[in-house]
Amino acid sequence: MIEEDWNAEIGDEALLPSIEKVNLLEKPNDPSSVFSRSVDSFGTDEFVDAQHQSVNSFGRGRNFAAKGFQGGNGEDAIMQNRGFKGFGQGFQERNAVDGDSTQNRWFKGFGGGFGQGTKDGQRGMPQSRTLTFKERQSLADDAGFQGGNGEDAIMQNRGFKGFGQGFQERNAVDGDSTQNRWFKGFGGGFGQGFQERNAVDGASTQNRGFKGFRGGFGQGTKGGQRSTLQSRTPGSREGGALADSAGPKVTYVPPPPPEDEQAIFARYQTGMNFDKYDENIVEVSGLDPPAALMSFADTNMCHTLTVNIAKAGYSKPTPVQKYSIPIILAGRDLMACAQTGSGKTAAFLVPVVAQMMKDGVTASSFKEQQEPECIITAPTRELINQIFLEARKFVYGTCIRPVVIYGGTQTDYSIRQVKQGCNILCATPGRLLDIIERGKIGLHNVKYLVLDEADRMLDMGFGADMKKLVSFPDMPQKDKRQTLMFSATFPEEVQRLAGEFLKTDFLFVVVGHVGGACSDVQQNILQVSQYFKRDKLVEILHSIGNERTLVFVDTKKKADFIACFLCQENIPATSIHGDREQREREIALRDFRSGKCPVLVATSVAARGLDIERVQHVINFDLPSTIEEYVHRIGRTGRCGNTGKAVGFFDNNSDGHLAQPLIKVLSDAQQEVPLWLTEVAFEVEGGRLPVNTQKNYRGRGKVTAGEVKIGCPAREIESWD
Numbered sequence: 001m002i003e004e005d006w007n008a009e010i011g012d013e014a015l016l017p018s019i020e021k022v023n024l025l026e027k028p029n030d031p032s033s034v035f036s037r038s039v040d041s042f043g044t045d046e047f048v049d050a051q052h053q054s055v056n057s058f059g060r061g062r063n064f065a066a067k068g069f070q071g072g073n074g075e076d077a078i079m080q081n082r083g084f085k086g087f088g089q090g091f092q093e094r095n096a097v098d099g100d101s102t103q104n105r106w107f108k109g110f111g112g113g114f115g116q117g118t119k120d121g122q123r124g125m126p127q128s129r130t131l132t133f134k135e136r137q138s139l140a141d142d143a144g145f146q147g148g149n150g151e152d153a154i155m156q157n158r159g160f161k162g163f164g165q166g167f168q169e170r171n172a173v174d175g176d177s178t179q180n181r182w183f184k185g186f187g188g189g190f191g192q193g194f195q196e197r198n199a200v201d202g203a204s205t206q207n208r209g210f211k212g213f214r215g216g217f218g219q220g221t222k223g224g225q226r227s228t229l230q231s232r233t234p235g236s237r238e239g240g241a242l243a244d245s246a247g248p249k250v251t252y253v254p255p256p257p258p259e260d261e262q263a264i265f266a267r268y269q270t271g272m273n274f275d276k277y278d279e280n281i282v283e284v285s286g287l288d289p290p291a292a293l294m295s296f297a298d299t300n301m302c303h304t305l306t307v308n309i310a311k312a313g314y315s316k317p318t319p320v321q322k323y324s325i326p327i328i329l330a331g332r333d334l335m336a337c338a339q340t341g342s343g344k345t346a347a348f349l350v351p352v353v354a355q356m357m358k359d360g361v362t363a364s365s366f367k368e369q370q371e372p373e374c375i376i377t378a379p380t381r382e383l384i385n386q387i388f389l390e391a392r393k394f395v396y397g398t399c400i401r402p403v404v405i406y407g408g409t410q411t412d413y414s415i416r417q418v419k420q421g422c423n424i425l426c427a428t429p430g431r432l433l434d435i436i437e438r439g440k441i442g443l444h445n446v447k448y449l450v451l452d453e454a455d456r457m458l459d460m461g462f463g464a465d466m467k468k469l470v471s472f473p474d475m476p477q478k479d480k481r482q483t484l485m486f487s488a489t490f491p492e493e494v495q496r497l498a499g500e501f502l503k504t505d506f507l508f509v510v511v512g513h514v515g516g517a518c519s520d521v522q523q524n525i526l527q528v529s530q531y532f533k534r535d536k537l538v539e540i541l542h543s544i545g546n547e548r549t550l551v552f553v554d555t556k557k558k559a560d561f562i563a564c565f566l567c568q569e570n571i572p573a574t575s576i577h578g579d580r581e582q583r584e585r586e587i588a589l590r591d592f593r594s595g596k597c598p599v600l601v602a603t604s605v606a607a608r609g610l611d612i613e614r615v616q617h618v619i620n621f622d623l624p625s626t627i628e629e630y631v632h633r634i635g636r637t638g639r640c641g642n643t644g645k646a647v648g649f650f651d652n653n654s655d656g657h658l659a660q661p662l663i664k665v666l667s668d669a670q671q672e673v674p675l676w677l678t679e680v681a682f683e684v685e686g687g688r689l690p691v692n693t694q695k696n697y698r699g700r701g702k703v704t705a706g707e708v709k710i711g712c713p714a715r716e717i718e719s720w721d
Ligand SMILES: Nc1ncnc2c1ncn2[C@@H]1O[C@H](COP(=O)(O)OP(=O)(O)OP(=O)(O)O)[C@@H](O)[C@H]1O
Pocket: 267, 268, 270, 313, 314, 315, 316, 317, 318, 321, 338, 339, 340, 341, 342, 343, 344, 345, 346, 487, 488, 608, 609, 610, 611, 635, 639, 640
């Protein structure tokens, strides 16, 4: 392609003169903030933070149009898609996101400038080094789209063939914006790159951008793992695990948590089925379990904690709390499985805080290395933040200081938080390991190690991180610490794996069935094939009206597609997934919580733990790969004794493997099992219905200690933080 074509496509600002400064200096926490400092050039290995830096010159990048593009692909004259070839290490971006601004334009350079496109596309990785398994996974995720996706005529998405796994797309936007355009290149090299035109969440007009992630455009014809952003020594975890750090250098500082008492103790009402929790059968396996408590007053908790529990609106404990609290107070290790929304968070926070109060823990600020007594980990950023906010309720008015750190936020900010004193450290795994390796956290005081969503923490990419965490020399051995694991699902293989982290005399509490769905959620599985899903979704959403609804899809791209599509249909929606910047994720969640956007389209990143008031519906537009994930997803509704509804679109072509486990989950939860589903299960069993191996990972059977998941489809991994 010649330069003029490129200019025609993106407008004459494509080659902004080097003297032109984009200057949109804003306050760090202002959502409309786009830039906060300027950059002189796209130096080769310079890691340029697109969201916070304006560009003075393009350096080598300026030449990209002449050098980098080889012809258009001719795929789609209307969309004027262009193919890329020959980019070494960078990318540009023009975009405006989430803002009210008009005609914002910015340029982004990741991984350093535009190189000359090496044969194998390895320019995407400035300093070659062996990728960790997690990085390879993450990079593999980006391979997502192959060839034309043909997904959606309305959205006018078009895919590419012949560019390895790249794609281009153009996407219409929500009601307010017109002519939004951005280009994005992911995954380094066109092996895994893509272009995209899209705009989400914006009221902006004529936004045009170019985005390139993970190392820019190598030739990447062999696909694969051609890009990382920064040179990192193998041991150093800039920004944490790749999941936490992939992408530009992060400067996002989240807004501070509320300080006033009313906001700290904000809660929602328990539902009419709250007392029905007591009807669940509880099994405790293991030797000498202490007696369950009947009320919070049964324990010898200090006055402040008792008051805080009351202020939090907890008048009586749920079954998981009744059994877990005395077990933890007795110093025992615990694995606890109870249905979604039944109060597992308080089941570990209350006794841990009670014990810390008894031991007289006090936070000491401004020590170079903090030594927390308790570490809590969870798989997603939003969830760990939620746990932190719960912890703030129970420690209110005490000397115990909880701190939260997670990926997608500025590392220095995390360090500053930790330095001010830290007794309970709530952290996502990547950021946690990073801070430990930086020497900001010492482990020898750890008395409580809590794994929330424990089956996920031991599976997927996090198993290795957890293994690493407990292997630090100063981490007390398992017989010297208390290890507590909670989840609504515990596949048997993960139970075995968990044993490695727990003392031999640990207790296992099961409320109801292991992995059972919450019976307050009315489940409805509909047979809907891929091409009719959108119509069905719109039909359902129109009938629902303004009630808060979570829609789960299987890929990050699709989350944006569907959110955009719904906006076009005049259904206010936003999206949350692992490719959105943390600031965007938090805005999306906030808008959903507040009701501003009653529909949140999400990947599995929102499947676990999130406790959002008045979520009345969960729609599995795409059913997940595993039955465990299904149970967590539908558990975003029907919480704390409230009722909710879940609809799942079952596509025979891709979901056959779920038929059998779905039948079990439905019948265990006393839900109607459709006849057609039993027939499908029968056909799958008899080998008459093909099973989609891409979606057939069941999260079990292949996990070994210290080893992260094997044989998991990229689409599943990509959904996680
Ligand atoms: N004893 C209680 N009394 C009243 N409300 C409670 C009690 N325990 C927990 N809750 C509330 O119930 C809601 C769900 O609790 P929580 O998020 O801990 O559930 P969970 O079991 O961890 O769910 P998930 O499996 O989805 O993570 C929260 O809003 C919490 O404040």
